[in-house]
Structures are given as structure tokens and as C-alpha cells.
Amino acid sequence: MACSIRPTLSSFRFSTVASRSLSRPFLRLPSITTSKLFFSSLDKAICMCGLMNSNCAGALGESNRLRATGMVRRDGNFMRVMASQASTAASPENTLEWVKQDKRRMLHVVYRVGDLDRTIKFYTECLGMKLLRKRDIPEERYTNAFLGYGPEDSHFVIELTYNYGVDKYDIGAGFGHFGIAVDDVAKTVELIRAKGGKITREPGPVKGGSTVIAFIEDPDGYKFELLERGPTPEPLCQVMLRVGDLKRSIEFYEKAFGMELLRTRDNPEYKMGLYCKGNIQCGM
Numbered sequence: 030m031a032c033s034i035r036p037t038l039s040s041f042r043f044s045t046v047a048s049r050s051l052s053r054p055f056l057r058l059p060s061i062t063t064s065k066l067f068f069s070s071l072d073k074a075i076c077m078c079g080l081m082n083s084n085c086a087g088a089l090g091e092s093n094r095l096r097a098t099g100m101v102r103r104d105g106n107f108m109r110v111m112a113s114q115a116s117t118a119a120s121p122e123n124t125l126e127w128v129k130q131d132k133r134r135m136l137h138v139v140y141r142v143g144d145l146d147r148t149i150k151f152y153t154e155c156l157g158m159k160l161l162r163k164r165d166i167p168e169e170r171y172t173n174a175f176l177g178y179g180p181e182d183s184h185f186v187i188e189l190t191y192n193y194g195v196d197k198y199d200i201g202a203g204f205g206h207f208g209i210a211v212d213d214v215a216k217t218v219e220l221i222r223a224k225g226g227k228i229t230r231e232p233g234p235v236k237g238g239s240t241v242i243a244f245i246e247d248p249d250g251y252k253f254e255l256l257e258r259g260p261t262p263e264p265l266c267q268v269m270l271r272v273g274d275l276k277r278s279i280e281f282y283e284k285a286f287g288m289e290l291l292r293t294r295d296n297p298e299y300k301m302g303l304y305c306k307g308n309i310q311c312g313m
């Protein structure tokens with residue numbers, strides 16, 4: 030059924046704010062978190078992006094967590110961000126400098142759903158998110174629900190929008206997926222399957238890489254990638270969008286959002302190049 034509101038990519042909005050002084054000290058290490066913008070280009074127009082955001086946490090505990098991901102290794106007094114296969118990573122030195130200088134962070138991503146309670150149930154029971162708050166604006170005929178893995182003043186969160194009377198949307202080909210870091214992809218997939226969730230790609234190493242991933246769909250058809258990683262304070266770690274011109278997008282995110290290209294991951298055999306950008310380097 031054609032939807033009355035067609036959410037284009039613009040329906041995925043990111044709000045950013047210069048972060049106020051955070052209650053927690055800046056990490057001495059690359060900030061762990063958070064969500065990332067990855068750009069990937071496939072032939073004509075497919076891109077994946079996840080935006081880093083600054084999210085500082087206590088240092089030592091996080092450094093152990095970072096090391097648990099295998100992406101960061103102790104090197105003398107430094108932790109070295111390891112480049113994953115077929116990818117390059119920014120050096121830890123310029124990451125630390127960047128963390129000190131840049132205080133912006135991404136707040137939330139907004140998208141429309143056809144049944145708020147159905148989505149809240151799925152995100153809380155299957156993905157382990159918490160419902161942080163709801164806001165109903167009857168005069169504008171819409172309701173928001175905010176969900177995530179921690180409070181909004183320190184975590185990147187999802188802002189769901191329900192427009193009264195609209196029960197379905199075309200998601201469009203521009204949106205790729207959200208990435209959720211979990212410690213056991215297979216176990217999470219079985220939980221979701223048992224609750225009637227849709228698994229669109231069974232657990233296994235990502236094509237062209239080694240990270241164990243799986244793909245699932247939420248009740249509206251939005252895709253979530255489950256990535257097997259060590260413990261992290263910010264499991265909501267990626268938003269994948271597809272763009273038509275990788276270089277143009279990278280330049281825009283650098284100039285408009287002050288982001289830096291953090292790493293690249295090319296899979297020529299799959300005709301895709303993937304770039305990770307953000308305003309704070311992540312130790313992922």
C-alpha cells in the first residue's frame with residue numbers, strides 16, 4: 030500500500046550539539062563510542078555510513094573494554110588502534126588530539142514507524158534497549174519515543190516518530206542499517222527468532238572480513254546489523270546510509286560536521302568501498 034508519507038533519507042535526521050561539560054573525564058584513549066558513519070559505495074549508489082560521536086567515559090575500564098574488541102592493542106604506554114582487514118585506520122596520536130579538541134557529539138537519529146508500541150516492544154525485548162521517554166504532540170498529530178542503551182546526555186539514541194493514522198512507510202534504498210554491538214550474535218539471533226523477529230542474514234563472518242555479523246529486520250522493515258564485539262558502553266554503534274558519491278559525501282561530512290575520515294574498508298570483489306567518519310575517533 031502506498032504510504033501517505035514517503036520518508037526519504039532526509040527522514041533520517043541526526044541532531045548534534047556541542048557537548049556540555051561531561052560528568053565523566055575524557056578518555057585518555059580514543060573515545061569508545063558510539064555510533065559511526067560508514068560510507069560504502071557499490072557501483073551506482075550504495076553507501077553505508079555511521080557517525081562517531083564523542084562520548085567520554087572513565088578511562089581505565091574503557092581501555093580494557095577497547096582491548097576486548099581486539100581493535101585496540103597495548104603498545105608500550107599507548108593503545109594502538111588496529112586496522113582491520115583491508116582497511117586503514119587513523120593513528121592513535123591524531124585521534125587523541127582530536128578527542129581533546131572536538132566537543133561535539135551526535136544526539137539521536139529520527140525515523141518514522143507505523144506502530145510505536147510494537148516497535149518499543151521489539152527494541153526493548155529483542156535488542157535490549159530502554160525506553161527513555163515519550164513525547165506526544167496531539168496538536169501536530171504525532172508522538173515520539175526515545176530509546177537507547179543509556180541516558181540521552183551521554184548516549185546516542187533512537188527517536189521514533191509515529192504520525193497519527195500512518196501505519197506504513199517506504200524505507201527507501203538509501204537507508205542501509207543500524208549497527209548494534211553484541212557479545213554473542215548467534216545467541217541474540219536465537220532470542221529474536223524465538224520472539225518472532227525476522228532474520229535476514231544468519232550469523233557468520235562478514236563477507237570480505239572476519240567480524241561475525243547477522244542482519245535482522247524490525248517490525249517496519251528497518252535493518253539492524255548485529256556485530257559481535259567485546260563489551261561496550263554504547264552498543265548502538267553504526268548508522269549505514271548509502272550515497273551516490275563517496276568523495277562528495279566525505280567532504281560534506283568533514284566540512285559540515287567537522288568529522289574526520291577514520292578508516293576505510295574496501296571490498297573490491299563486492300565492488301564496495303566503506304569509509305568510517307566521525308567527529309571523535311572510536312576505539313572500535
Ligand SMILES: C[C@@H](O)C(=O)SC[C@H](NC(=O)CC[C@H](N)C(=O)O)C(=O)NCC(=O)O
Pocket residue numbers: 069071075076077205208230234235236254256267269271299301303
Ligand atoms: C563493517 C560492517 O559494519 C558492515 O556493515 S559491512 C557489511 C556488508 N556491507 C556491504 O556489503 C555494503 C554494500 C552492500 N551492497 C549494501 O549496499 O548493503 C554486508 O552487508 N555484507 C553482507 C554479508 O553477508 O557479509
Ligand SMILES: [Zn+2]
Pocket residue numbers: 077206208254267269
Ligand atoms: Zn555495518
